[in-house]
Amino acid sequence: MVWAKQESVIPESSSAAAQRRPNTWTAPGSVSREAGSALTREPASDGRRDAKFVDFIDVEKNYGSFQAVRRLNLSVGRGEFLTFLGPSGSGKTTTLNMLAGFERPSQGVITLDGKSVDRLPPYDRNIGMVFQNYALFPHMSVADNVAFPLSVRKYPKAEIAPRVTRALDMVKLERFKDRKPTQLSGGQQQRVALARALVFEPALVLMDEPLGALDKKLREHMQIELKQIHEMLGVTIVYVTHDQSEALTMSDRVAIFDSGSIVQIGTPDALYNEPATAFVAGFIGENNALDGEVESVGNGRCVVALPNGLKVAALAIGDLRPGAPVHLTVRPERIALSNANGQSDNRLQATVDGCIYHGDHQRLLARLASGQVLTVKIGPEATMAAGKAIELCWPASDCRAFPAGAVADGKPSNTGSGS
Amino acid sequence: MSSIAMPTTKTWISARDHSDSLRPLALAAPLLLLLLFSFGAPIVALLSRAVYEPTIANALPLTIAALRQDSGAGVPDEAVFRAFAIDLKDGQAAGTVYEFAKNLNTRLPGARSQVLRVARLAAQDQAITKEAMIKAAPLLGEEKSWSAIRVGTNRFTSFFLLSAFDLRWTGQWTIGAVPADQAVFLRVFGRTFLIATLVTLATLALAFPLAYLMTNLRPAMAAIVLVLVLLPFWTSILVRTAAWTVILQKYGILNDLMLWLGVTSDRIELMYSRTGLIIAMTHIQLPFTLLPIYSVMRSVQPSQLRAAQSLGGRPFTVFRRIYLPQVMPGVLAGCLLTFILCLGYYITPVLIGGASDQLISNFIANYVNAELNWEMAAALSFVLLASTLGLYITMTRYLGLDLFKMG
Numbered sequence: 107m108v109w110a111k112q113e114s115v116i117p118e119s120s121s122a123a124a125q126r127r128p129n130t131w132t133a134p135g136s137v138s139r140e141a142g143s144a145l146t147r148e149p150a151s152d153g154r155r156d157a158k159f160v161d162f163i164d165v166e167k168n169y170g171s172f173q174a175v176r177r178l179n180l181s182v183g184r185g186e187f188l189t190f191l192g193p194s195g196s197g198k199t200t201t202l203n204m205l206a207g208f209e210r211p212s213q214g215v216i217t218l219d220g221k222s223v224d225r226l227p228p229y230d231r232n233i234g235m236v237f238q239n240y241a242l243f244p245h246m247s248v249a250d251n252v253a254f255p256l257s258v259r260k261y262p263k264a265e266i267a268p269r270v271t272r273a274l275d276m277v278k279l280e281r282f283k284d285r286k287p288t289q290l291s292g293g294q295q296q297r298v299a300l301a302r303a304l305v306f307e308p309a310l311v312l313m314d315e316p317l318g319a320l321d322k323k324l325r326e327h328m329q330i331e332l333k334q335i336h337e338m339l340g341v342t343i344v345y346v347t348h349d350q351s352e353a354l355t356m357s358d359r360v361a362i363f364d365s366g367s368i369v370q371i372g373t374p375d376a377l378y379n380e381p382a383t384a385f386v387a388g389f390i391g392e393n394n395a396l397d398g399e400v401e402s403v404g405n406g407r408c409v410v411a412l413p414n415g416l417k418v419a420a421l422a423i424g425d426l427r428p429g430a431p432v433h434l435t436v437r438p439e440r441i442a443l444s445n446a447n448g449q450s451d452n453r454l455q456a457t458v459d460g461c462i463y464h465g466d467h468q469r470l471l472a473r474l475a476s477g478q479v480l481t482v483k484i485g486p487e488a489t490m491a492a493g494k495a496i497e498l499c500w501p502a503s504d505c506r507a508f509p510a511g512a513v514a515d516g517k518p519s520n521t522g523s524g525s
Numbered sequence: 526m527s528s529i530a531m532p533t534t535k536t537w538i539s540a541r542d543h544s545d546s547l548r549p550l551a552l553a554a555p556l557l558l559l560l561l562f563s564f565g566a567p568i569v570a571l572l573s574r575a576v577y578e579p580t581i582a583n584a585l586p587l588t589i590a591a592l593r594q595d596s597g598a599g600v601p602d603e604a605v606f607r608a609f610a611i612d613l614k615d616g617q618a619a620g621t622v623y624e625f626a627k628n629l630n631t632r633l634p635g636a637r638s639q640v641l642r643v644a645r646l647a648a649q650d651q652a653i654t655k656e657a658m659i660k661a662a663p664l665l666g667e668e669k670s671w672s673a674i675r676v677g678t679n680r681f682t683s684f685f686l687l688s689a690f691d692l693r694w695t696g697q698w699t700i701g702a703v704p705a706d707q708a709v710f711l712r713v714f715g716r717t718f719l720i721a722t723l724v725t726l727a728t729l730a731l732a733f734p735l736a737y738l739m740t741n742l743r744p745a746m747a748a749i750v751l752v753l754v755l756l757p758f759w760t761s762i763l764v765r766t767a768a769w770t771v772i773l774q775k776y777g778i779l780n781d782l783m784l785w786l787g788v789t790s791d792r793i794e795l796m797y798s799r800t801g802l803i804i805a806m807t808h809i810q811l812p813f814t815l816l817p818i819y820s821v822m823r824s825v826q827p828s829q830l831r832a833a834q835s836l837g838g839r840p841f842t843v844f845r846r847i848y849l850p851q852v853m854p855g856v857l858a859g860c861l862l863t864f865i866l867c868l869g870y871y872i873t874p875v876l877i878g879g880a881s882d883q884l885i886s887n888f889i890a891n892y893v894n895a896e897l898n899w900e901m902a903a904a905l906s907f908v909l910l911a912s913t914l915g916l917y918i919t920m921t922r923y924l925g926l927d928l929f930k931m932g
Contacts (some may be wrong), residue, residue, distance in 0.1 A: 206835055228834040241832035245850045254846075255836035302836065312835075 158217075159184035159342055160205065160310065165214035167200050174200040176366045178214070182344060184309070187336050189345040191353040192363030193389075198346050199314060201363070205344065206312050207231050218310065229258075234303030234311040238318045240295045242287035248274070248298050249283035255306040273305040274298075276335065293324045300332070304339065313345045317352065329355050350390050354378065362386050382423070384508035387435040394441070394480045396434040397510060400426050408507050410434055413476040419451045419502035424509050433510040438469065438483040440504035443496055450499035456480070458494040472498055572910070575685050575903035581677035584625035585612045589678045599668045606655040606665075613644040614651075631898060632684065633673045639664050685904035710888070710905065714912075717884040720803065721867035725860050727807040728814035732859065736819040751819075758812040766873045769805040770796060773877065797879035805877050806870060813866060814859035821855025861920050865913050885909055 160182035167175040175197040182188050190198035203209040205216060207228035215222050223231055234255075242251050249270050256266045274280045277297035279290075287295055296316055303311050316332075317325045333356050336343055347353055353360045354374040361371040362385075370382040381387035388395065398410040401417065408422040410432050420434055444453060456472035459479060463486070470482040470490055482498060484490070582589065591608035595601045616622035622644045630637035639662035646661055647653050659666035676684065676694065687693055687700065691708040695701040702708065735754070739747045757765055772778045773795040780792045795801035825848065833843040871886040878884075885905060892902035 206831075208831055208834075228831070229837050229839050231835075232837070233835060235832060235835035237828045237832055239826060239828055241826060241828040243829060243833070243847055243851075254833070254838070258837045258839070258842050258846075299832075302832075306837065 157181060157183045159186075159219060160344070161217045162201070162205075163215045163217070165201075165204065165211045165216060167197070167204060167209060168212045173366050175204070175211075178368060180361060180368060180371070182342060184342055185340045187333075187343045187345065187356060187358045189347060189353040189357040189360045190363055191347055191350055191360050191389075194348060196363035197366040198348075198361075198363040202312055202314055202344060202346050206233055206235055232306075232308050232310075234306070234308040236296070236299045236303045236311065236313040236316045238315040240287070240292075240299045240319075242295055242298055242302075244287055247284050247286060248279065248290070251287065251298055252283075252302045252305050255302065259306060269305055273301040276304070276338075277301045277331075292320050293328060296320065296328065297331075300335070304335070304341065308341070310342045310344070313343060315347055316345075318347070318349075325349075325352070326355075332356060354390070362389060364389075381435070381506065384433045384435065384510070387506060387508065392438055392481070393435045394438060396436075396476075396478055396480075398432055398434060400428050400430045400432050400507070402428055407502055408432075410507055412474070412478065414474075416454060416474060416476050418454070418505060420505040420507040421503060423506050426507060426509060431510040433508045434505060435508070436480075436500055436505040438481045441480060441482045441498050441500045443482070443484065443488075444499040451502035452505065453497055453499045456496055456498050458490045458492050458496060460492055461490045472496060474498075568910075571899070571903050572907050573903070574900050575907050576681055576683065578628075578677075578682045578685070578900055579680045580624055580628040581674070582680045584616050584621055585609065585674070585678060588612050588674075592675060592678065598672070600666060600671055603655050606658055610643070610647040610653050610658065613640070614647040617644045617648045627897075629673070629677065631901070632677060633664065633670055636664055636670065636673075685900045686907065688901065689904040689908045710885075713883070713885050713888055714908070716882070717868055717886075720799070720806070720870075720882070720884065721864050723803055724806045724810055724867050725814070725864045727803060728810045728863050729856065729860055731807070731811055732815040732818055733856070736815055736822050739819055740822045740825075754812055754815055757808065762809060763872060765809055766805060766876050769801070769808070769873075770876055773801045773804065796877060797882075799878070799882050802874060802878040802882050805873050806867060809873065810863045810866060814863045817859040817862065818852065818855040821852045821858075825851050857920060857924055861917065865916065868909060868913060 158181045160180075162178050162180040165175060165178040166173065178197075178201060180201075190201060192198045200209060204211050205218075205223075207223065207226060210224070215224060217223065218226075218231065218233075243254065246254070252270045252273055253266050256269060261269070270283070271280060274283055277300055279294060279297055279301065282290060282294065282298075287298060290298065296319075299316070313332075317328050320328060329352060332343075336356075345353075345357065354377075357374060359371060359373055360377055362369045362377065364385050370377060370386045372380075377386060377390050381390060384395075387393050396410075396412060396418070398412040398418070401409045401411045403422055403426050406422055408420055408426055410418045410420055412418060418434060426432060442450075444450060454474055456474050459471040459473045461471070462469040465486065467486055468484050468488065468490075470484050472480050472482055474480065480498065490496075585608075587608035588605060591605040592601060595605050613622060616625055622641065626637045626640040626644075629640060643653075643658050643662045643665070646657070650657075664670045676682065684693070688703070689710050691703050691711045692700050693703050735750070739750050742750065770777075774780070775792050775794060775796065777795075779795060780789075783789045784792065795804070829847060829851075830843055833847045834840075838847065868884075869886050870884055871890060874882055874884050874887055886909075889902045889905045889909070892898045892905070
């Protein structure tokens with residue numbers, strides 16, 4: 107239903123789009139072979155013209171005196187894959203539940219497709235949702251589970267069966283349709299849950315750590331599958347996870363939550379390469395952290411003094427003044443073992459503490475004269491005996507200095523228990 | 526690759542399971558033996574009395590032989606009467622005649638005193654005639670008496686089981702209803718099932734919302750509610766019943782309260798009434814219905830209900846299509862448990878029920894304790910046991926209920 111509405115928004119301009127979309131979803135009863143590809147819709151890039159498909163305006167959620175979500179402002183574009191990433195208790199699940207309608211905001215407004223959903227119960231929001239524990243109905247067969255959203259919408263029986271078949275085809279589970287959920291593996295159960303959340307063509311699908319219960323290999327496989335389905339259907343997905351690699355792999359944009367607010371929102375590479383706070387720098391990917399004191403600031407850069415007289419040049423992020431304590435971060439893969447004539451902003455002597463073999467690379471633990479230990483990613487062939495003297499170097503542009511301590515929204519804390 | 530490895534692993538496991546299956550049985554052996562001797566054997570012994578009744582056959586060995594010679598039906602000839610007199614004389618001497626007379630009396634109302642009178646005469650006068658015996662005991666001159674004796678000489682009898690259904694043999698091969706003034710048991714069975722049904726429904730009406738509330742309370746609160754429900758469960762049923770007599774009396778707490786609240790304008794008789802009985806039984810049975818429902822409700826994931834809502838299910842639809850089917854096994858188990866226990870209620874109907882509220886157990890107890898008619902008690906017990914088992918089998922077979930799976 108909603109998809110039909112959406113299609114009216116998108117002009118039939120591109121012939122490629124018209125070809126891709128045989129429009130069978132809105133033409134019930136036509137069970138042709140190309141019905142299999144009928145789920146194909148506008149790719150996300152086309153659909154994102156509607157930048158405020160979902161809009162959170164000054165949304166807050168309090169449980170008694172505990173603030174689970176504080177003054178949240180966030181827009182989700184149509185067709186976007188947005189991930190809420192954060193430690194447990196950071197408010198991401200609470201935010202998702204407010205969007206789904208299971209929680210009501212204490213303050214503020216959430217709009218969906220331009221209309222406030224404040225008084226709309228979950229069953230009238232037309233939002234598909236996938237849960238971490240799958241939440242399949244154990245007393246129903248796989249097919250009945252997937253048919254549930256259609257049958258409660260009073261679809262005619264003749265229309266339900268082909269739709270269920272198509273949705274199960276999409277997640278490659280058509281031959282399991284008569285099984286009970288408990289007879290399926292975790293990955294299969296989650297795919298059923300996915301088919302069930304998509305079969306009624308919601309414009310928005312929410313996923314609450316859907317892959318959290320799966321093992322690593324299956325999780326990575328499902329990430330790819332989810333991404334493919336998202337691209338195929340062009341549906342808007344809001345995804346919650348505490349697994350940063352999952353967030354980076356799948357999302358168009360990632361919103362980093364900490365202590366009830368969004369610390370930073372952006373594309374995965376922006377978050378990885380240009381973290382705005384020390385918390386984001388530490389939370390996304392692996393990072394070396396060095397604590398020191400600002401010596402001089404200028405031109406967007408600064409020089410930081412480490413213990414024992416070491417000096418490091420870095421990008422100055424935020425308000426830094428000479429003498430202030432500072433938190434430096436530099437990624438392991440950005441540190442190089444310098445050769446004799448290497449030119450670099452930072453060249454530091456170190457000794458090898460140890461070396462950990464990872465197959466495709468090694469992690470070198472290098473101890474600086476300041477006593478701080480850095481992790482360095484090096485090639486798999488190099489042999490590094492403990493105690494060996496080496497030189498580490500990295501450009502100032504790969505090293506970020508954040509104000510330490512008095513950072514209002516970036517402290518790498520993990521407090522609270524809402525979410 | 527795992528699909529190839531699986532079958533061999535499975536067969537290996539099942540083969541090992543088979544040889545191990547006797548070990549747990551051996552561990553349970555003491556319990557099984559105890560159950561067999563203290564529970565199984567006595568039940569079989571008692572129930573067998575419903576169909577095996579040798580009293581008359583033991584008391585009349587000569588009469589049986591004489592009756593075999595006497596081919597005709599109806600009142601037999603002189604020879605049978607002579608044998609009967611000798612049997613009675615022997616019985617008088619051995620002291621078994623009283624038991625015989627009492628037994629015959631259950632089949633032939635009024636026979637007891639007449640038989641004992643003939644027995645005394647037979648002991649005094651060796652050569653008592655048929656005529657003299659009929660004179661002393663007019664029943665002996667009637668055809669129905671001799672057909673009753675002939676039936677009674679059979680050690681195996683269907684008399685008591687038929688009586689339990691208010692039926693009797695009316696001829697050689699015909700079964701008919703007993704006279705209306707003697708028909709009691711069908712009515713009592715009906716009443717027992719009616720009260721059990723009403724109590725079961727009442728406990729369900731109370732237990733279902735309460736169990737739902739408990740599953741949605743914080744664990745600490747749920748524990749408190751659970752203790753409140755279980756507290757009476759831990760006290761003796763006699764004490765609880767006695768407490769209800771205090772509450773339900775005409776000048777008791779409940780009547781005081783209802784008058785004070787203005788619910789009623791007059792004191793109502795709750796004691797010795799069916800209403801009072803159902804109230805007390807409902808209270809006693811509540812935990813039995815509640816606990817299976819509660820345990821099943823706790824196993825339903827809240828996320829399923831959320832998922833159903835997010836998929837478009839309105840609250841009532843979610844309840845009917847997602848929640849109810851999943852809690853149904855608990856509801857059935859709880860109801861079945863309460864219903865079966867209600868069928869066997871004894872002490873509460875005695876203390877709170879009126880004369881017309883006595884259940885089948887009260888009749889069984891009466892036959893065992895007061896009338897010493899163990900055969901009738903056994904027959905009624907048999908019918909009660911059979912209907913209970915039948916109910917259980919129906920529920921497990923056709924509704925897929927497994928009591929052993931209930932927590």
